[in-house]
Amino acid sequence: MEDYDILDTRDGDTRDGDTPDGPQPRPQSLMLAFFGNHVLEEGDRDLCVYSGSIIDVLGRVGVGEQAVRSTLTRMVNRGLLRRQREGRRMYFGLTPQATRVLGDGRTRIWKQGAVNDDWDGTWTLLGFSLPDSWKRRRHDLRSRLTWSGFGALYSGLWIAPGNVDIAGAVAELGLTDHVKVFHARADVATDIELMIRDTWDLESVAARYVTFDKRWTAHLGADSGDDPIGTRLRLVSEWLWTIRTDPRLPARHLPPAWPARPAEDTFHHVADRTAEPARLLARDLLDTVPTRPDTD
Template sequence: MNGEESSLRPQSLLLTFLGDQVLGRDVCVYSGSVIDVFERAGIGEQATRSTLTRMVKRGLLRRQREGRRMYFGLTEHSTAVLRDGEHRIWQAGAVNRDWDGTWTLLGFSLPESWQRQRHDLRSKLTWSGFGPLFSGLWIAPGEVDVSDLVSELGLSAHVKVFRAHADAGMDIGAMIEETWELAELASRYAEFVRRWQPWETASPEAEEALVLRLRLQAEWLQIIRRDPRLPVKHLPDDWPAEQAEKTFRAVHARLTPLARDAATRLLDLVPVRPDQT
């Protein structure tokens, strides 16, 4: 690739790989095929095997033995994670032009000794598009359902959620700049364009295209999952998300035929057997 490669965890790459090759097909993939593809991506066999084992323990993968070979497939948990990512990439997109003026406000008050719970809540709120309006009051654009998030953390009694609209005199643009790290997010989008735009016209070999598309999708998902999808009309005029999304789609379309050809030749897939875990 041109320029520096972004930092991607093996688990992120593996989930992306499975979402691309396994999701919706009721198949499992041979561990040796995964190792082969990941070695082409610069990830060693031991790291790949460790990631597979760790993801099984976390309930993100299922194992299925066929003779002397071990195959891996998706669980309900990983399928839900990948469907969410699929929606973020292809339906929601990176640019929010449909905002209706609604905000979701979440207030919480936790005992001082609950440092871990406070950290977990803030992390999940950030992942769900919230930013800290004040220390115990967080805000997100649109109507965000946080019931599962709050219930999972066992904090239902300590959290209050409201839907709200800003007063006419409210400077929403200034509020956004104070609440979210716009400069960091813009830098991520700009770097994505710089790194991937040359591939809009490049012609890689099929095996390279398979690895490139894997990294392309993983990097793009990593960025947009950190993007709260703020209303575009309240963002700077030169906001780079739209250009980054155009680059993503153009490169993805160019790499896909070659990547599919390589996957057909390199991957050993078998149907899912319901009796396996």
């Protein structure tokens, strides 16, 4: 189970050493961003895209043909994409597994605000104890918890703002018997802002927003004529990298001038400007076919 690792857009595997220098997108993450933009967002999940079209689009953001082909094969083997042959051409579409992961990503990107103004004072606490030999399963659990807004209060006790429904994710990992979940409020003796600073690396989260905002504000200010498909693919990938470790902490407990809101405004400005041009270009550029029930 590495589903939510694919939403980490960085190149390499240094998951604990993020810097504010911006992401180095991985071909697999860009691939899913492509399918999210041009299949899932179009409301037609039962659609397959010709490999040549995928090579063309990802080439616009610097991914070479061989990297695209090897990524497609790897994602098919992981159950994230399905293949469908039409004559001499090979087409690729989303599997239910990839659709679920992209659906979660779509909620974070397009439906949830980057600033949590509606916190009701509750917290979700999750405690777990796993055998030392379960390193892979421990990593998978921590990946899901981080994506869901949790931070490590202590080594085996994680906390997230609000009432987070994490039971389904825990069950998918087969860890229900090893996890206990509680919903509670902090006692008046608890210094919530100190707890937040001890639990989450706010400087790192803020630096991501600042980096994103500077990069894309400069893009808006430039007289750039780059193609909207490539721009939108980079935009969504970088925004996902920016928000993926942000637990959406209560606004009232964040430092003054928290940079998430201006960065989000910039994201939506560029997204709105590129949405229709990218959609029109995709209609001309992408070779697609309906998914057959017998797809292997």
